[in-house]
Amino acid sequence: MRLPKSAELLLLVLLNIVFFAQDISGVILYRIGTPFSTAEKDSLASLDIDFKEISWSASQLQNALEVDSLEAGSLQPNFFDEDEDIAASLLSRDGWVKIKVFANDNTKVGQVLLDKDPETSYTWAAIAPESFNRIIQETVTFDLGGQFLIRQIRLRPLSTKPEHFLERFNIGISEPGFNIARPPIFPTIAEIKENSEPEVSILLDPPVSTRFVQLQVVRATPKELGVADFEIFGGGFVSEASYESEIIELDDIASFGSLSWSGQQDPNARVDIRTRSGTDRQPEIFWELRPEQQDIVPFLLGGGDMSMTEYKIEYGKHFDILKPANRQDWISSDTENWSFWSSPYLFENSGIDIVSPGPRTFFQVKADFLSTVEDGGKIDFVEFKVSVPPTVRGLVGEIFPQLTQVGQPTHFTYYIRPTIRAGDIGFDGVEISTPAGVISVDSLRLDGINQDDFSWVEKEDGLGFELTFPRKLEPTDSGALLEVVFNAPVLRELGNVFVGKVFNSSKPNEVRQRINPGNAADEIESDMLTVKTSLIKSLVFAPRVGPNPFTPNNDNINDIVNLSYTLLRVTAPIPVSIEIFDLSGKLVKQVYSGDDPIGEYSHSWDGTNNSNRLVPPGIYLYRIAVDVQSEQEVHRGIISVVY
DSSP states (O other), X not given: OOOOHHHHHHHHHHHHHHHHHHHOOOEEEEEEESOOOHHHHHHHHHTTOEEEEEOTTOEEEEESBOHHHHHHTOBOXXXXXXXXXXXXXXXXXXXXXXXXXXTEEOHHHHHHHHSOOTTOOEEEOOOOGGGOOSOEEEEEEEEEEEEEEEEEEEEEOOTTOXXXXXXXXXXXXXXXXXXXXXXXXOOEEEEESOOOOSSEEEEEEEEEEEEEEEEEEEEOSOSOEEESEEEEEOOEEOSEEEEEEOOEEEEEEEEEEEEEEEEEEOTTOEXXXXXXXXXXXXXXXXXXXXXXXXEEEEEEESSOSOOHHHHHHHHOSOOSTTOOTTOSEEEEEOTTTXXXXXXXXXXXXXXXXXXXXXXXXXEEEEEEEEOXXXXXXXXXXXXXXXXXXXXXXXXXXXXEOSEEETTOOEEEEEEEEEEOOTTOOOEEEEEEEOBTBOSEEEXXXXXXXXXXXOEEEEOTTSSEEEEEEEEEEOGGGTTOOEEEEEEEOOOOSSOEEOOEEEEOXXXXXXXXXXXXXXXXXXXXXXXXXXXXXXXXXXSEEEEEEESSSBOOSSSSSSOSEEEEEEEOSOSSOEEEEEEEEOXXXXXXEEEEEEEEOXXXXXXXXXXXXXXXXXXXXXXXXXXXXXEETTEEEEEEEEEEEOO
C-alpha cells in the first residue's frame, strides 16, 4: 500500500535525520588560552567540529608567571628589567621572608621589608649598654620564589629614623644545590664593615645567580637598628615557572586525539608541556588522622567538592616545607583514578598524539618553563581534540614476541581486546605504527577465526600500516580478541613502542582511539606494547651489495649496483660516507656523503668515476664509513665491473 504523500515526506525527513545524525561528528576541540579567531571558528564549523574555549586564569596552580601576560591570554615566566625590584613581588611567587634562618616564618616581616613604604620597617630593638658586651649577629633570609640573576642590592632606612641605619652587615647567597633538607649555608658575597650612609647600594661584580639571599646583621653597637626596604635588582627571566590548568570536565567519556600548541621557545630555554587524565574531579587524596578511629584515612577520596585551598585552610596547619614529621594530614596523588603526568611533549612537535590514557572524562594540562637570564618561552594556547562518544569504551593491547634481534625481520602478533558499549562508535580499522616500517601484514583473527577479507596499506610516513575489514565491531563484539600478525624489523635496542589505534572508516573526522597497554591475551604475560632487542655493537647492519658483478654498459640490465645498509643504535643523524677505490687504493668515486638518522638506506653506483667517465672493467673496493663521536665504523667489500 502506497503511503500518502504527506506521510512519504515525513518519512523522508525522519530518514534524513537518522542518516545525518549518524554522520554528525562528535569531535570537540578544546583550547586553553588565546581564543579562536573568527576564521578558525568558521573552519571548524565547516568540518562539523565543535569547540570550547578556556581561560588561562582558571588555574589551580601558577608559579612565577607574568600576571599581565596571563591576563592577556598567554603564559610566560616572570621577566624583570634591570631597574625592577625582584624582591618586591617574591610573596606572589610563593617566596618567603624568615628571621633567624628557618626558625620563624613571618609574613608581616616580609610585608614591611618589601612594601616600599619608608614609614614601615623591621627593627632590631636597642640593647642596654650594660648588657651589650659582645658582637651579635642576626639574619633575615629571602626566598625569591625562583632563580634570578642579581646585580644590585639596596637597603633603605626608616624615613622617621634615618640615623638607625645598619652600620655593619653582610650579604650571603645560598650555595649551588641548596636543599632545605640540610642546614643551609650562605657564603658571604659582600661584607660591609663600616657603613656611614642611611641608604646603601651594593653592586655585585660579577652578578650572581641565586634563589636565596640572606641579610646578616652584625651588631657592634647597642643602638636600635632598622631597615625599611630591602631591594634586589638584576633583570632577566626567572629560572623556573609552572602552570596547571583547571581540571577540565569533558561532556562525557571521550577518546583523546592530538595535542597542539602555539608559542615560542628561545634557544637556551625549555618549555615542557605535560598532560594527565582521570575518571573523577579530584586527582588528589586528602588524608587526616581520626583519633576516634585510631587510623589515618582518606576523608575525600576522589570526587569531593572541597578544593585543595579549602582543605588547607580547614585542615592543614603546617603545609609549608617545614611541616613536622608527625603531621596529621597531608595530600597524595590518586593513582587509582588518575594517570601520572606524562613525559614532556617535544615543543617542536605540536600536533602530537596525546599519550595520557583514555577514554576518560577528566583532563588536565601542565606547563613548566625552564629559562636562562636572557632566554625564556611563551605559550599562547594549548588545544586538544576529543571524540564523544568514544570509538570504544575500553581498549587494551599487547605484542608478542617482546624480544627480537636488531635489524632482523620478525613476525609479530598484536593482540587487541576492546570493550564496546551501546552508543560507542565502534571500529572497522586498526592502525599500527612500527619503528622501521613493515614488510607484510599476514593475517587477521577474531576470537581465533581467520578473517580473510581484510586489506592493508602502508602508512604515508612508511612507519607502519593501516588495516581495514568489512564488518564493524559493535557491542556484541565486546571482549572479543583481535589478533593482527605482521612482519617487521626493529632497528633500535631500546624504546621500540608499537603504538596502535582503532578507527571507524565511515567517520574520518573522528579521533582515532589509542590502544592502551594491558592484558589483552592471558597467554601473553608482558601487558606491554614495547619490544626489546638483543644488544649489538655494530652501528651498520648487514651491508648489501647487488647485483655483483654488474655491467654498466647502458643496456638497462644490471647497469647499476646498489649499496644498501641499515643504520642502528643512533639517536640523531650521524655522518655516513660511501666510496669506491681501485686496487691501488686510489679514490675512484664518492658515491654518497651525508648525515643519516636511524633507518634503512640504499645508494647506487653507475660505474663512473668522479669525472663521470666509465671505469675500466675489473675489481673495485667499496667502503661504507659511519662516524659517531670519536669512533668510526667501516665496512669494506669487493665490487666487480664487467662489460
